[in-house]
Amino acid sequence: MNGTVREVTPNVDAGTLLAGAHFIDAFRVEIGTAPVNAREACTRMVLHGLRWIDALMRLRNILVAPFGLKTSGEGAPAPGGLIGPFPVLSETPERLVAGFDDSHLDFRLVVDVTGEATGRQVTSTTLVRTHNLLGRSYLAVIMPFHKLVVRGMMSRIAEPAR
Template sequence: MKAHEITPEVDPAALLFGAQFIDAFRIATTATKLDARQAAEKMLTFGPRWIEALLTLRNILVRPFGLKTSGAGESVSGEAIGIFPVLGATPERLVAGFDDHHLDFRIVIDVAATDNGQQITATTLVRTHNLLGRTYLQLIMPFHRLIVRTLLRQAAATL
């Protein structure tokens, strides 16, 4: 199973007005009854240890700058999946993320039927607010791409 980068198929203005960065990755699965919440849970609840180690390192490094660390966001509904506060959900789409003083981000998990099962798409949107946000985005980008692909493969493999 391979996760492929695709052209994002979302309305950025509706999800994060003013987003300066957007990317999307997709993977096919043979599952037929998966909804967006289940896909997000499979992706975001438990990741490989190397991702947890990177997140721990990230939290240590950003704490002196006053940035939010794992679990510090607030959701509209009070619920979260993994460390990500849920901002909205339907059976086809789950939107999670939070706003911080350096940047705001959203992760959108879409699930759609195909002829052979379903496809899961993870779209990330980011709006930076300052130099710290732009620098942070550039530093995490290589890790972001690897992590999203890994989490999509994890979700598809557990079905």
């Protein structure tokens, strides 16, 4: 069904993308015949987000700043630039890998576009590797929001470009 975001079994090589990941999940949306590549899908997810997601991200940045955690694209330049706060680490038309390494955890967002011209799909996979108690605590705090945020972000992919 076009536009419905559903959780799916992750189908990525976690060892290559983020060896030792402690958390991994994936969501998929059918986009029909929409001519979307991985960068466009990621851009629609991240930059054309819903207001409540933007508000949650602003709150997150305020709350983590005292702990010295990265906020909104801080850190070294990325090979593929930034999409919103996420450094692009590698990219093909079918797959974009974004993410960063921080003192508390390492994070990867993998956006895959698959299927034939008549039935295309976008899958968003999240991988997280924690380093310490702060990373495990942070992951535990954001988990109740993670699935809602990803579903909301992915619902933007099937919409016409703005």
